[in-house]
Amino acid sequence: MGFLDINNVTKAYGSVEVLHQVDISVEEGEFLVLVGPSGCGKSTLLNMIAGLESISSGEICIKDRVMNGVHPSRRNIAMVFQSYALYPNMTVGQNITFGLEMHGTPKADRDKAMADVAKLLQIENLLTRKPGQLSGGQRQRVAMGRALVRNPDVFLFDEPLSNLDAKLRVDMRTEIKKLHQKLGTTIVYVTHDQIEAMTLSTRIAVMYNGYVQQLGTPKEIYDSPANLFVATFMGSPAMNVLQSRLEDRNGALHAVIRDASGQDIALRIENAPAAYAAYTGREVMLGIRPEAITDPEGADRNARNIQALTNIVSVTEPAGADTFVTMTLSGKDCIARMRADAEAHPGQSFDFAVNMDKAVLFDPKTEDRII
Amino acid sequence: MATTTDTGVDFRTRLQTWLPKLVLSPSLAIMLVFVYGFIAFTVYLSFTDSRMLPSYEWVGWQNYDRLFRIREWNIALTNLAVFATLYIAICTVIGLMLAILLDQKIRGEGMLRPIFLYPMALSFIVTGTAWKWMLDPAIGLENTMHLWGWESFAFGWIKDREMAIYTIVIAAVWQSSGFVMAMFLAGLRGIDNEILKAAQMDGASNFQLYRRIILPQLRPAFLSAFVILSHLAIKSYDLVIALTGGGPGNATALPATFMYSYTFTRNQMGIGAASAVIMLMTIAAIMVPYLYAELREKK
Amino acid sequence: MAAASTETAIRSSRFARVLIYLVLLLFALFYLLPLGIMVVNSLKPLSEITGGNMVALPRDWTIAPWLSAWSTAQIGVEPTGLRPYFINSIVMAVPAVMLSTIVGALNGYVLTKWHFRGATIIFGLLLFSCFIPFQIVLIPMARILGILDIAGTTSGLILVHFVYGIGFTTLYFRNYYAAFPTELVRAAQIDGAGFFQIFWRIMLPSSGPIIAVSFIWQFTNIWNDFLFGASFASGGSAPMTVALNNLVNSSTGVREYNVHFAGAIMAAAPTLLVYIVAGRYFVRGLMAGSVKG
Numbered sequence: 001m002g003f004l005d006i007n008n009v010t011k012a013y014g015s016v017e018v019l020h021q022v023d024i025s026v027e028e029g030e031f032l033v034l035v036g037p038s039g040c041g042k043s044t045l046l047n048m049i050a051g052l053e054s055i056s057s058g059e060i061c062i063k064d065r066v067m068n069g070v071h072p073s074r075r076n077i078a079m080v081f082q083s084y085a086l087y088p089n090m091t092v093g094q095n096i097t098f099g100l101e102m103h104g105t106p107k108a109d110r111d112k113a114m115a116d117v118a119k120l121l122q123i124e125n126l127l128t129r130k131p132g133q134l135s136g137g138q139r140q141r142v143a144m145g146r147a148l149v150r151n152p153d154v155f156l157f158d159e160p161l162s163n164l165d166a167k168l169r170v171d172m173r174t175e176i177k178k179l180h181q182k183l184g185t186t187i188v189y190v191t192h193d194q195i196e197a198m199t200l201s202t203r204i205a206v207m208y209n210g211y212v213q214q215l216g217t218p219k220e221i222y223d224s225p226a227n228l229f230v231a232t233f234m235g236s237p238a239m240n241v242l243q244s245r246l247e248d249r250n251g252a253l254h255a256v257i258r259d260a261s262g263q264d265i266a267l268r269i270e271n272a273p274a275a276y277a278a279y280t281g282r283e284v285m286l287g288i289r290p291e292a293i294t295d296p297e298g299a300d301r302n303a304r305n306i307q308a309l310t311n312i313v314s315v316t317e318p319a320g321a322d323t324f325v326t327m328t329l330s331g332k333d334c335i336a337r338m339r340a341d342a343e344a345h346p347g348q349s350f351d352f353a354v355n356m357d358k359a360v361l362f363d364p365k366t367e368d369r370i371i
Numbered sequence: 372m373a374t375t376t377d378t379g380v381d382f383r384t385r386l387q388t389w390l391p392k393l394v395l396s397p398s399l400a401i402m403l404v405f406v407y408g409f410i411a412f413t414v415y416l417s418f419t420d421s422r423m424l425p426s427y428e429w430v431g432w433q434n435y436d437r438l439f440r441i442r443e444w445n446i447a448l449t450n451l452a453v454f455a456t457l458y459i460a461i462c463t464v465i466g467l468m469l470a471i472l473l474d475q476k477i478r479g480e481g482m483l484r485p486i487f488l489y490p491m492a493l494s495f496i497v498t499g500t501a502w503k504w505m506l507d508p509a510i511g512l513e514n515t516m517h518l519w520g521w522e523s524f525a526f527g528w529i530k531d532r533e534m535a536i537y538t539i540v541i542a543a544v545w546q547s548s549g550f551v552m553a554m555f556l557a558g559l560r561g562i563d564n565e566i567l568k569a570a571q572m573d574g575a576s577n578f579q580l581y582r583r584i585i586l587p588q589l590r591p592a593f594l595s596a597f598v599i600l601s602h603l604a605i606k607s608y609d610l611v612i613a614l615t616g617g618g619p620g621n622a623t624a625l626p627a628t629f630m631y632s633y634t635f636t637r638n639q640m641g642i643g644a645a646s647a648v649i650m651l652m653t654i655a656a657i658m659v660p661y662l663y664a665e666l667r668e669k670k
Numbered sequence: 671m672a673a674a675s676t677e678t679a680i681r682s683s684r685f686a687r688v689l690i691y692l693v694l695l696l697f698a699l700f701y702l703l704p705l706g707i708m709v710v711n712s713l714k715p716l717s718e719i720t721g722g723n724m725v726a727l728p729r730d731w732t733i734a735p736w737l738s739a740w741s742t743a744q745i746g747v748e749p750t751g752l753r754p755y756f757i758n759s760i761v762m763a764v765p766a767v768m769l770s771t772i773v774g775a776l777n778g779y780v781l782t783k784w785h786f787r788g789a790t791i792i793f794g795l796l797l798f799s800c801f802i803p804f805q806i807v808l809i810p811m812a813r814i815l816g817i818l819d820i821a822g823t824t825s826g827l828i829l830v831h832f833v834y835g836i837g838f839t840t841l842y843f844r845n846y847y848a849a850f851p852t853e854l855v856r857a858a859q860i861d862g863a864g865f866f867q868i869f870w871r872i873m874l875p876s877s878g879p880i881i882a883v884s885f886i887w888q889f890t891n892i893w894n895d896f897l898f899g900a901s902f903a904s905g906g907s908a909p910m911t912v913a914l915n916n917l918v919n920s921s922t923g924v925r926e927y928n929v930h931f932a933g934a935i936m937a938a939a940p941t942l943l944v945y946i947v948a949g950r951y952f953v954r955g956l957m958a959g960s961v962k963g
Contacts, residue, residue: 050856051860052856070384071387071859072856073860073861073862074862079860081857082853083851085854085856086854088876089872089876098863099862102862102867103862383864391780391784391865392780392786394865395777395780397773398777398840399792399795401833401836402796403795405807405811406795406799406807406834408810409806409807409810409811410802410807412809413806413809413810425813465697468693469694469697472694475687475690485946485949486701487698492890492944492945492952493894493941493942494893494911494937494938494941495896496914496934497935497937497938500708500930500934501707501708501934503918504931505707510720510927512724514723515723515724518722518723545700549701602801605803606803606804608805608897609896609897609911612896613896613918626805627803627805630805630808631808631900631901634808644809646805647805647806647809650803650805650806651802651803654802655798658798662794662801666794666797
């Protein structure tokens, strides 16, 4: 039993099931991120934890207490909303203490709690202002203050950063992470932004079509995606997925792809899992992250299996620190991430280095990773 | 320990889910009784031989049969057709014209707009009183023209059985056209200026701009204006009472005045109820599809 | 070049602009004239009206017609002037406006923030009630008022106006609250606020504009009503509009036009005042009643 248990939870509207058999156990102090495209069910799940939506079947427990049917205010949770949901008619101070007031906390205690939170978030000078007079970042802090002051068991965040501009979003992200490290609170955080998910979480649940596709640490999700959806959703630019054929050449497994001119290229696979054997001679999907394809000088020195690949460069996109180089492999665009000073030029041939340690294979039918 | 808090919590949650329905239910009950119950009752009466007091003797379609043979009712229907057509058409034309003119970056728009719109705030009784006198040949407009030396000027519509209905149109247009103007102006202000600029780049003249780009986008405003004006026209009662009293004779009778006089003055409640049902049907034929479409869109 | 230098997308020639102003001013005159003439002639002795020009200014300025209309003119059978009827209208309108606004606010809150099955149908039923011809309810209403023993009283009219005002006030508040962020309600729920606490502490403080719209629109409608007043109020309990109509259309004696005008302006004054002071909200009410989007 964890701190927050989501046991076989299903959500249905009439006969339409939008969330299927979700099963997640969150330990105390964990930072769980629910990530997925819009409509995947992540916000529905969060609202069910909050008690804002009913549970069709299954159980949600916090500290071993079943929460089904319990009013949101009795779950000892706090929520930070996408729009911040600050009460426009109240001052910042009143906003922060409204929940305590509703729960009958004496005024003196409320003021003390408010002062502590204001100090923690450095918003002491804003307490008498109305939300309308605040900037986006300040509203965000107040919304967090309102959640923190209740000292809840679980914090729920519903896309809290998506209304901020790009730079502020990065700053606030760091701030939330610092806060979590400092206070050690349990957090469930919903976002559609996979970078937020990677940077903030201790564990990620990738959701799609009402199913949890994969639950794991950021590293597991990134390096060992359970299926094609997780592989392509997490990471930017997305993982390259190439049609290829698994062949046994001279006793070693090779993934065979085609270059821009239609010539076969065989990439040797080392330490192949046993399951690969069954796919010998069959079509598989080869997944390679852009950063695993570099120029030979930029290749990872710790990698054991670097394979050479020569191909025509179609487009280069310098992005400051890196340069993204696009080529055609197996009839599709394939992106490589290189050092800024790699000498790749459009239309010219270039020697790529592929780190096959990081390559993964997917079954083309089930789209699951082959392990 | 856990169980006690759980039951307490349950009660509170259940109360919170019932409260909204509880709060809404008195209104719903009032509506069902005072609107839909009353409608049902009136419909029922229209099939009875009620006279001064409601009677419950069923007579079938007899009241409707008689209603359409009463000369005054047929006059009222003809009057309504004439009045509603002219009222809606003239209000729309004037309202649209004023809105378009006001939309030309007019200095003093802030002054003009309230002037065009203020009659809407007045009671029809006040409007009727004012126009009754303006249109009275002995002391109003005709008299003034005569005093100014235009001896041949004659404007005696209000005393003329043939023309009196048009005086109702004049007063009603005076009262409502500013409102139509406001609706069209809101529509015009909602049109994206960039579309107009693009059309001008494409070489559209001002006239083409209005005909091809702007007016088609005002469709919702046209529809709303039509619906509102037509239901006002069917309900028109006060203005006729104040302006002409339904006269001369019953030359300006409308269904609303007919219903009132048959029900409460002539003690023909069954016929009065039948006429009210016809009025409701006419309005429902316009409002129900409109409201249905509006509510569906919001989903 | 020209397009860049002017703000508006539509341009017109100098001649056209003169024409536009001319037309607009003519219409302004058309709208102002009846009221202006009423004001001018209410300040004339009767002889100047029957014998003179309606657009001429008074030669003898007098407020006698106003005093007569207010306190001595013959209304029906009693020479009471319009004053008691003016008071009737206020006593009728104020509670009816308050009640229908409060109920409309609660209904709007429930219909937008507490979704349940059938809410749209209920709203549709309420909405349709705004547009029924009131002739359809006159007969049963007269009977119910009789049964409740408030026929012919101001209380009866308060009830009638309250009942048939709910549809409009609900429409206003529903449309306003539909744009009110639902996340605020959810945040308040998590904070532990109940149904009424959310309404009082979160919704109402932000409802100023729509309360103004509802007050103004309901007041204008109720004050200007004639049909219900004429049907359900008898003699001394009649509202202002009915009294004015009695004054103007009384068949006995000399027609005192100047007194009629003074009375008409008195009947128009409260709603005109509201319009001048808060015209912005008045227009919003009109729009909300016509375009439900």
